[in-house]
Amino acid sequence: MKHLYSAGIITYFPTNDTILYLLLQYEAGHWDLPKGKIEPGETKHEAALRELMEETGLTATIDNNFEQTIQYIFTDYDKQLAQKTVYFFIGQTTVTNVTLSHEHINYQWLPYKKALELLTYNNAKKILTKVNKHIITTYNK
Numbered sequence: 001m002k003h004l005y006s007a008g009i010i011t012y013f014p015t016n017d018t019i020l021y022l023l024l025q026y027e028a029g030h031w032d033l034p035k036g037k038i039e040p041g042e043t044k045h046e047a048a049l050r051e052l053m054e055e056t057g058l059t060a061t062i063d064n065n066f067e068q069t070i071q072y073i074f075t076d077y078d079k080q081l082a083q084k085t086v087y088f089f090i091g092q093t094t095v096t097n098v099t100l101s102h103e104h105i106n107y108q109w110l111p112y113k114k115a116l117e118l119l120t121y122n123n124a125k126k127i128l129t130k131v132n133k134h135i136i137t138t139y140n141k
Contacts, residue, residue, distance in 0.1 A: 002076070004084045007048035008035025009091035010131045011060050013109060019135055021115040021128065022098070024055065025106035030120035033127070035086055044087045052091065056107070057099030060091025066134050070123045088127050090134065 011022040036051035068088045076082040112132045
């Protein structure tokens with residue numbers, strides 16, 4: 001089984017009274033977090049920032065105090081089983097104007113509970129829960 005590596009950024013935008021999270025809708029219809037393949041020679045951080053820019057047109061400041069990894073098995077484009085490892089970081093952006101790539105058909109900025117409801121996959125919901133707790137703890141210091 002082949003093993004693929006990706007990196008992504010749970011992107012958030014703080015407003016006066018809430019934190020908004022960015023979710024992307026993929027062509028297949030599912031809602032997920034921005035992420036993509038780590039290219040040869042890239043660090044996890046570089047890949048995450050590049051993918052965010054390619055998929056949304058956004059930049060973000062990565063919080064170096066948070067990194068979570070998920071792994072799952074899926075059927076790749078060539079109809080072969082593949083194991084994927086995804087490294088997730090938290091990144092704050094200063095703008096909400098998104099320019100979607102060809103890979104996506106929609107996006108939404110949502111508060112935590114609504115984002116949790118919209119996410120398709122349980123592993124993404126678990127990561128978002130950890131991210132939200134981390135951000136709330138950080139902001140309340």
